[in-house]
Amino acid sequence: MRVVDLINRKKYGQALSRDEIYFLINGYVNGTIPDYQMSAFLMAVIFQGLNSDERLAFTQAMLESGEVIDLSHIEGKLVDKHSTGGVGDKTTLVVGPIVSACGVIVPKMSGRGLGHTGGTLDKLESIPGFKINLTSEEFIKQVREIGLVVMGQTTNIAPADKKLYALRDVTGTVESVGLIASSIMSKKLASGADHIVLDVKVGKGAFMKTLDDARELAKAMVDIGNRVGKKTVAVLTNMDEPLGEMVGNSLELIEAIETLKGNGPRNFTKLCYELSSEILLITDVAKTKEEAYQKIDEVIKSQQALNKLRQMITYQHGNPQVIDDYSLFPQAQNIIKVRSLKDGYVSEINALKVGEAAMILGAGRQTINDTIDLGVGIQVIAKVGKKVRQGDVLAVIYGNGKNEEEAYQILLDNIIITNEEVSPLDIILDIVR
Ligand code: URA
Numbered sequence: 001m002r003v004v005d006l007i008n009r010k011k012y013g014q015a016l017s018r019d020e021i022y023f024l025i026n027g028y029v030n031g032t033i034p035d036y037q038m039s040a041f042l043m044a045v046i047f048q049g050l051n052s053d054e055r056l057a058f059t060q061a062m063l064e065s066g067e068v069i070d071l072s073h074i075e076g077k078l079v080d081k082h083s084t085g086g087v088g089d090k091t092t093l094v095v096g097p098i099v100s101a102c103g104v105i106v107p108k109m110s111g112r113g114l115g116h117t118g119g120t121l122d123k124l125e126s127i128p129g130f131k132i133n134l135t136s137e138e139f140i141k142q143v144r145e146i147g148l149v150v151m152g153q154t155t156n157i158a159p160a161d162k163k164l165y166a167l168r169d170v171t172g173t174v175e176s177v178g179l180i181a182s183s184i185m186s187k188k189l190a191s192g193a194d195h196i197v198l199d200v201k202v203g204k205g206a207f208m209k210t211l212d213d214a215r216e217l218a219k220a221m222v223d224i225g226n227r228v229g230k231k232t233v234a235v236l237t238n239m240d241e242p243l244g245e246m247v248g249n250s251l252e253l254i255e256a257i258e259t260l261k262g263n264g265p266r267n268f269t270k271l272c273y274e275l276s277s278e279i280l281l282i283t284d285v286a287k288t289k290e291e292a293y294q295k296i297d298e299v300i301k302s303q304q305a306l307n308k309l310r311q312m313i314t315y316q317h318g319n320p321q322v323i324d325d326y327s328l329f330p331q332a333q334n335i336i337k338v339r340s341l342k343d344g345y346v347s348e349i350n351a352l353k354v355g356e357a358a359m360i361l362g363a364g365r366q367t368i369n370d371t372i373d374l375g376v377g378i379q380v381i382a383k384v385g386k387k388v389r390q391g392d393v394l395a396v397i398y399g400n401g402k403n404e405e406e407a408y409q410i411l412l413d414n415i416i417i418t419n420e421e422v423s424p425l426d427i428i429l430d431i432v433r
Pocket of ligand 1: 174183184
């Protein structure tokens with residue numbers, strides 16, 4: 001097999017066989033295929049795409065390049081949830097405890113944030129003492145004993161994807177549905193769960209800017225999951241405005257805790273209920289949506305879901321008192337209010353820009369090696385559709401002296417007020433089963 005022949009065949013739109021795809025991926029990982037040939041191949045994929053068989057082979061070749069956690073000896077319904085990344089997305093911290101309290105097992109590996117999107121691991125690290133690096137043995141013990149764990153990805157998960165993703169990032173070859181779907185699914189299939197719920201974000205603050213593109217990505221991922229025997233469902237959700245009110249690590253943790261106490265913001269609570277109910281449905285814990293919603297209500301009201309989070313924090317060496325005393329979280333010294341310059345209705349809040357504003361305050365990383373400030377961030381008070389008067393607070397900046405004026409200006413420029421009445425945004429856009 002010659003790599004140049006495979007590049008040429010893809011260039012002319014022909015499909016490759018499973019063996020040919022394994023040859024490419026394995027050769028790239030072991031160094032016999034150089035970056036320049038892989039880059040040319042990836043660029044051909046950008047223009048010609050991958051069919052369903054090719055996507056599956058790509059996913060499995062990348063999955064098999066690393067460790068696959070075997071949880072088959074654990075009894076029960078195991079589910080993994082994945083979000084394609086957004087601004088203010090603290091959903092895992094609410095959905096994990098809810099479904100776990102309903103009897104579903106959640107063995108979750110999460111990532112760190114980069115750029116305008118935050119990462120669940122960074123958020124969890126705002127809990128004093130919280131340990132995100134567990135060994136496989138600790139991971140399995142916690143899954144078995146409490147049915148809920150959120151930890152960092154071990155270095156051995158899908159190393160082929162890691163190497164390929166780094167190459168795609170610098171060769172303009174990220175935006176291919178086939179490549180994105182197989183990249184995400186190769187990591188999801190490694191976690192050992194037999195059910196997968198995907199939260200595919202759509203809009204200004206997301207990877208996929210249009211509903212059509214997001215739907216195509218969702219279908220590709222659901223197809224891969226179902227073809228390897230994992231029940232998979234994707235929920236398409238709006239990321240035109242930040243999710244909930246809080247953007248920033250400890251702020252988002254506090255908002256997640258408030259949501260588990262039943263006091264979450266409307267759109268965020270709706271998303272958590274919807275994702276949780278999809279999980280209860282695919283795992284057969286609930287037969288109908290009504291039953292699922294009832295179960296979720298019960299574990300919120302009885303505080304069982306909140307106690308699940310408490311238990312997870314304790315198991316992972318964090319201080320569980322943060323749940324009752326938010327002053328234990330890292331704090332911001334400066335609180336700056338962004339006020340409306342006129343009367344009207346909030347018509348647009350560019351989530352990408354809010355994410356960038358939080359990042360320059362220190363809440364996120366511009367490069368992978370940046371350190372972050374866990375206490376800083378932004379509260380977006382005026383969401384799309386809200387009627388405001390001149391002088392009303394639109395957003396609050398929580399800063400520690402870094403780039404506060406720039407963040408202020410970004411927020412003022414990107415929370416748009418119009419004279420015409422505007423409807424609030426729908427958070428759930430579609431479901432692909
Ligand atoms: N996230 C991933 O994990 N992979 C991609 O290719 C894109 C986003």
